[in-house]
Amino acid sequence: MNITTTLSQAVADALKNLYGIETDAKTIVLQDTRKEFKGDYTLVVFPYVKQARKSPEAVANEIGEAVKAALPLVEGFNVIKGFLNFEVADSYWTSFVAEKAADVNFGMAEVDPNEAPVVVEYSSPNTNKPLHLGHIRNNLLGWSVSQLLAANGSNVKKVNLVNDRGIHICKSMLAWLRYGNGETPESSGMKGDHLVGKYYVEFDKHYKEEVKHLMESGVEEEQAKKEAPLMVEAQSMLKRWEEGDKEVRALWEKMNGWVYAGFDETYNRLGVGFDKVYYESNTYLLGKELVQKGLDMGVLFRKEDGSVWCDLTGDGLDQKLLLRKDGTSVYMTQDLGTALLRHKDFGAERLIYVVGNEQDYHFKVLKLILGKLGFEWADKVYHLSYGMVELPNGKMKSREGTVVDADDLIDEMEKTAEEMSREHGKNDELSPEEQKHLYHILALGALKYFILKVDPTKNMLFNPAESIDFNGNTGPFIQYTHARIRSIVRKAGDVETLSAVSVTMNEKERGVVKTLHALPETVAAAAAAYSPAMVANYAYDLAKAFNSFYQDTPILREEDAQLKHFRVQLCVMVANALKNTMNILGIEVPERM
C-alpha cells in the first residue's frame, strides 16, 4: 500500500482512539513537508483541536506518538505550532527504489484495449488554409491529453473531424479558377495547404475590391457584401457542390487532396496522428433526424417561418436555431449528429472535444440539447476548453498577416536548434542523420514544452524569442538532463539489482526519490484535470532535483558498492520517468546531446 494512504489511515485511527473523532481516512490531507523543516509528510492539526479540546501542540504530539507507535515506517515526528511533520524511515524509500528500478514503465498504467474507449477529438482543421500557431496548441494539447489519459489507463481513440466543405473552400476554389493559371503544388513547388491558402487570400483581396467599388457607386455596405459578384459566384459554387456537380466536385477533390498532403506533412513533423478521421462532407447532413425526434418529443419547436429551434431560456440561455427555414442545418445540428455517430461508432465511455474557449457557449448548448433529446450519455461529453494564444503585439489576425505559420515556426525552431547545438559542439561525432534527428527533437521539445507547460485553460502569450530558449524551464533542459543520465547509465554497464537496501541517503537523494515516488499520483491528478501542464511541471521538478543531486554527489566515482548501485538505480529510474513523462507531452528524449 502507498505510504500516504497508510499514514492517513493511521491518523484517522489515532483521531478516533484519542478523541473519538470519526473521520474518513480519505478526507485526511497530508501535504509534503516544506523543505525548511525536517520530515516528509505534514498533517495540519488545526481542524481537530476544537473537538480534542487541547492545544494544537498537544494534539499534534499525541497523534504523532500514536502514529509512530502504530507504524514502524514512521521513524519519528516533530511538531511546529499546529503542524505535525512525520519522518518516514529511509528504508521505505530505499526499498521503493529497489522494487521499482527495473520497472521501465513505473507510473504508467497499462491500457485494456477491451475497455470502453475515451474518444478525443482534436485538430479539426478547415481545408482552406494552412495550420498556424493556434492550431499548434490544439494539436499538441489533443495529442498530449490523449497520451496522458492512456498513461492513466484509459483506452484512448484519437479522432479528427476535417471541415472539408463549405463556403470557405469554395472561395479558394473560385480564386484558383480565376487567377491560378493552373498552378499546382508540383508546378510551383509550394506545399499544397499553403497553395490553397494563397488563393483564399487572393479571393479576399479581389472580393474586397468589388465591395469597395459597389459602395462607391452608392450601395450600402451590407448589401455590397452580399451582391459582390465573387461572393455570388462562390455561393452558387457551394450550391453546385451540394447538388453533386461533377466539375465542382472534381476540383474540390483535387484541391482538398493538395491540402491533405500538406497537413499530413505538418502533422508528421509535429508528431501527432489519429485513429480515425471523419470528414464533414460525410457528416454535415447528420443531425436532421435528431431534429425530427426532438420535434416529436416536444423538446424542439417550429416557428411560423418553418425554422426549428430549441428553447433554452429555462436554462438561462437563449433560443438556439437548429434548422433554417429552408430546412438546411447549422453547425449545432451537425455536431449533434456527429456526437451521436461517434457514440455509436465507439461505444465511448467519454467524448472529449479539444476546442478553444471561444466555443464554450456552443458546447454548453450542445450538452444541454443532447440531454433534452434524452441521451443519457450527454454528461459524458467533455469540452476541453483551452485558452487563446496571443502574440507580444496582440492577437493573431489572419487578415493583418500577424499569424504565425506552423511550418515556418517549426523551420525556425529547427534552425535555432542546429545553431545552438553547433555552438556547444558536443555532437560532432554523430552521423549527419543523427544530428538532423537531434535538431528536430530539440526544436520540437522546446516548442511543445513551451506550449504545454502552461495550464491549458489559460490564455497564453507566445513570445517567439522565449520559445526558442533552451535554458531553464524548457524542454531541452529536460532532454539534456536525460541525455546526461543516460551517459552515466551506459558507463555503469550492467547494474546488479539491489538486494540489501541499507544505504543512508543524503538530502539530495531523498529529494530525488520522493519526487519519483510522486509520479503515479501526479499522472492521476493530471489526467483528472486534463492537464499536461501538471506533467510538464513534474518533469521539470524531477530534472531539477536530479541535477542538484548530480552536482555534488559522486555516482560512478562512489567507492561504496552499495551506495554506487543505489545511485545508479536512481539514475535509471529518473531517466525512465523523464522519458515517460516527456512522452506524455509528445516530446522525444535523446540518448546524447
Add this chain to the structure above:
RNA sequence: GGCCCCGUAGCUCAGCUGGAUAGAGCAACUGCCUUCUAAGCAGUAGGUCCUGCGUUCGAAUCGCAGCAGGGUCACCA
C-alpha cells in the same frame, strides 16, 4: 448591455480540494568546468498575490462588490 473566463516579481508562468516565511524560469548581479555532459549547479536582488469588504483559528486560494483585460451573445463554422 447579458453571460463566461482571467488579474501572482520588470517579463513568462507554478502555487491541487483554504494552512508554516507566496515559488520557478527569463532578464540583472556573484561564484563554480585538469574530476560521471557547465544546454548544468550554488547564491544575491526583485511582491500591496488588482482594490475593498466578508467567511474562518487561518485567505493568493472561498463569497460579494468594484476596477482592468479577454471571449461570447449569427438562419457563420
